Amino acid sequence: MSGRPAVALGAGTGAATGRVPWQLLVPAAFAVALLVLPLTGLLVRAPWSTLPARLTDPEVGQALRLSLLTATASMVVCLLLGVPLAWLLARASFPGRRVLRAMVTVPLVLPPVVGGVALLAAFGRTGVAGGWLDDTLGLRLPFTTLGVVVAQSFVAMPFLVLAVEGALRSADARYDDLAATFGASRWQTFCRVTLPLAAPGVLSGAVLAWARALGEFGATITFNGSYPGTTRTMPLAIYAARNTDFEAAILLSLVLLVVSVAILALLRERWMAGPVS
Amino acid sequence: MTVRSVAAVPLTAGLVATVLGLAGCGAGGDEPASTLTVLAASSLTDVFDDLEGTYEAQHPDVDVQLSFDSSSTLAEQVVQGAPAGVLATADRATMRTVVEEGLGAEPVVFARNELVLVTPADNPGNIEGITDLDDSDVAYAVCVPEAPCGAASATLLARSGVTAPPVTEEDSVRDTLGKVVEGEVDAGLVFASDAQAAGGRVRAIPVPAADNVRTPDVAVVLDGPDTDAAQVWVDLLISRAGRRVLLDHGFLPAPAAAEKSP
Numbered sequence: 001m002s003g004r005p006a007v008a009l010g011a012g013t014g015a016a017t018g019r020v021p022w023q024l025l026v027p028a029a030f031a032v033a034l035l036v037l038p039l040t041g042l043l044v045r046a047p048w049s050t051l052p053a054r055l056t057d058p059e060v061g062q063a064l065r066l067s068l069l070t071a072t073a074s075m076v077v078c079l080l081l082g083v084p085l086a087w088l089l090a091r092a093s094f095p096g097r098r099v100l101r102a103m104v105t106v107p108l109v110l111p112p113v114v115g116g117v118a119l120l121a122a123f124g125r126t127g128v129a130g131g132w133l134d135d136t137l138g139l140r141l142p143f144t145t146l147g148v149v150v151a152q153s154f155v156a157m158p159f160l161v162l163a164v165e166g167a168l169r170s171a172d173a174r175y176d177d178l179a180a181t182f183g184a185s186r187w188q189t190f191c192r193v194t195l196p197l198a199a200p201g202v203l204s205g206a207v208l209a210w211a212r213a214l215g216e217f218g219a220t221i222t223f224n225g226s227y228p229g230t231t232r233t234m235p236l237a238i239y240a241a242r243n244t245d246f247e248a249a250i251l252l253s254l255v256l257l258v259v260s261v262a263i264l265a266l267l268r269e270r271w272m273a274g275p276v277s
Numbered sequence: 278m279t280v281r282s283v284a285a286v287p288l289t290a291g292l293v294a295t296v297l298g299l300a301g302c303g304a305g306g307d308e309p310a311s312t313l314t315v316l317a318a319s320s321l322t323d324v325f326d327d328l329e330g331t332y333e334a335q336h337p338d339v340d341v342q343l344s345f346d347s348s349s350t351l352a353e354q355v356v357q358g359a360p361a362g363v364l365a366t367a368d369r370a371t372m373r374t375v376v377e378e379g380l381g382a383e384p385v386v387f388a389r390n391e392l393v394l395v396t397p398a399d400n401p402g403n404i405e406g407i408t409d410l411d412d413s414d415v416a417y418a419v420c421v422p423e424a425p426c427g428a429a430s431a432t433l434l435a436r437s438g439v440t441a442p443p444v445t446e447e448d449s450v451r452d453t454l455g456k457v458v459e460g461e462v463d464a465g466l467v468f469a470s471d472a473q474a475a476g477g478r479v480r481a482i483p484v485p486a487a488d489n490v491r492t493p494d495v496a497v498v499l500d501g502p503d504t505d506a507a508q509v510w511v512d513l514l515i516s517r518a519g520r521r522v523l524l525d526h527g528f529l530p531a532p533a534a535a536e537k538s539p
Contacts, residue, residue: 126460143444225445243349244423
């Protein structure tokens, strides 16, 4: 498999570097149009003249603050709970590990609205765990900012777990064994050897989880409803504005677009340059 | 390489032809000749479901497609070009946005509705009246202010002196009702017809008439290819049979039959 193409490439460099075949160019052009045109539409229809006045609207700041706060909190939750889970899946061996792995990645393919309904069934007031939480701790998750973090963590966690697990698997486990032979405990090995080796994977997983949490809509609105200041994050604010003030919806979308692209670009440049490019 | 790309073109063409063929098949068969799409406020769900049967029995050649959502969502969809024959909203304000765009003329008021306070059947928050909502420990739901039920609720709450905020603003009146039915909130403000639709799953508490808001239900024939079939739907709404169905579902009669709205 590796030998033949090399020979073919050597013999016919002209064909490989020649003009781009239309069979690839035309579909690619359509793909670009599909991906870029909608974003161009946002820019064209944006209310540029009233932009400064609208940007200082307290509701915009409120929704943006809430989004940044909850997405960051969700990323922290994912790191604190997801990294240990990823380690368990990658390094520990126990019965049912593959089933567990399949179960924790389900939210990745689940429609978020289904996640919201499931969260209500579990943590709603009449839910399996929700009633107990309310009676014993007086804790009600739906319609609260904490509930938003729970919903975002639910959908974002698998992204982090898969990224970290992949990094742990590709890292050489023999370093762990080596640390053990020098007398390090498993916890020490995790902190000093395993985690530093998997750091790029942890970072890219954290960024993915943050971005997924920032864009979360379906599970959040289903589980928490929508109220300014407590649960109405940017995506929910865009949804609320779209009927009556389409320009406001465009403006909020632009803000979310700029924030997510800026932060992803920044992180990519700082920490992800190696593994990504 | 060359062999593959040559084979790929007919393969792609074959796939496209198959997809097109399948799509074409759907249009044939013995289905009704035409489709009438009716967009309606979510409070009209049960009434329009009933009337769909009546309509299709009288006009077997027309297949009625119903779509329910918040009036403001539907109005925006129409403004953005959603193909539909009839739009029915639960207030005049959202209807006006469609008429002002020149997408339909002469809306007709066919019923009215008023708000009612509902709690889950077991009334976990011990709610006895609208003023009980003015308590930060009471979790209550309303519609978004853009929706007719939300606009009416804001007025009602202001008149009743309730300043404690709701825990959620739901997109449509049926979403608000759902939160109450599921027991996720202590109370909610919905239309009287929605409370009736929920039956024993909620407890309805009347609101002082002086503070309550009566909102008209308005229908319009939208410009487009379906205007004849659409006009038949609006005529059915204001017919004796239509008014009977509306009354049975807890709506109030229109002030005068077929009153024209601005």
